[in-house]
Amino acid sequence: MNINSILITGGYGFIGSNFIRFLRKKLPDIKIYNLDKLTYAANIENLKDFEEDKNYIFVRGDIKDKSILEILYPKVDAIVHFAAETHVDRSIIAPGEFIMTEVYGTFNMLETMKNFKNIKLFLHISTDEIYGSIEKGSFKENSPLNPSSPYSASKTGADRLAYSYFKTFGLPVIIARPSNNYGPYQHVEKFIPLFITNALDNKELPLYGKGENVRDWLYVIDNCEALFLLLEKGKIGEAYNIGAKNEVKNIEIAKKIVNILGKDESLIKFVEDRKGHDLRYSVDWTKIKKLGWQPKKSFDEGLKETVEWYKNHRHWWEKVKRGEFSNFYKKYYKSEIQ
């Protein structure tokens, strides 16, 4: 697909910012619009090096706001939709914003798109969590969806809405369902960055339940490569699982982190389990493999590099832990489009 300009939603988040950097290397001349509301999860320092890039345009706005979409849509050939509320624990405490962002926000993006035939592709970023937990084997793209948290349930709504706009209205939608990402720029509320940064400060590592839960850890750049391949070669109307062959128990990861940092395993503290905690996620990603993708990074290598990144970016995560960005965003407003 020939792309001259693209709209990324949620581009100041973890995967969105990695994807924008990745995309800029692949397509140096395209115009990149980043529509981000700057919630607590955003970090404007993730793309500090883009300030001088004339073809990078940041628009502060909400995907639930049709008027901003109507200004942006005529300018772009494709959309990659990352924006979401993403932390499962927050969805258990305060689910409302998850429903509004994932379900209403995605609906608003799709409904608005009906009037813009210039947009050739809507790449919707879903998640492997929509299938729910599986004890043995792996879910295929046509497996039943069985989400268990308000986060995954609202992501399921978004995923099916995206499909319905393909099936009912013929919109050019592709759905990506990646497994757990890790790597640089991930918010410290998430498991791996939380454990690394706490261990660096000799603080306790709160391991939920017995630490037996399994996730399939995908290095964020491997995920970016998969998403880029879908932009180029994905089939309209299809969903694609993206996994990593890196299924690891949480307890093993906690031990690996303390060992890499030369800390004591006594930092690991078993705490009350997450409500409705899914035991294991596993997806079969044969379909995207057939398109020519497979992950490159081994988990041990990726984890070492990630630990090193957080060691070298203390200034970045200390600000996040202090909530400095959230306070700043309340005052800050910068948009290059009026």
Ligand code: NAD
């Ligand atoms: P993140 O929480 O790091 O970033 C989310 C970004 O979206 C933030 O910059 C935030 O400001 C923005 N945002 C939130 N609500 C918005 C709104 N209403 N309008 C505009 N912008 C808004 O998220 P992430 O971990 O990078 O995840 C990105 C996407 O990938 C999400 O859709 C998530 O469900 C999906 N996903 C994540 C993972 C993972 O392991 N992180 C795995 C699979 C799928």
Ligand code: DAU
């Ligand atoms: O599977 C993809 C999903 O992965 C994405 O769709 C979500 O946006 C993303 O947040 C992630 O969800 P998880 O719940 O799997 O990730 P999290 O980092 O919150 O937790 C990973 C595992 O670690 C999970 O089994 C819960 C456990 N955990 C987490 C935290 C924050 C702990 O034991 N202690 C903790 O403090």
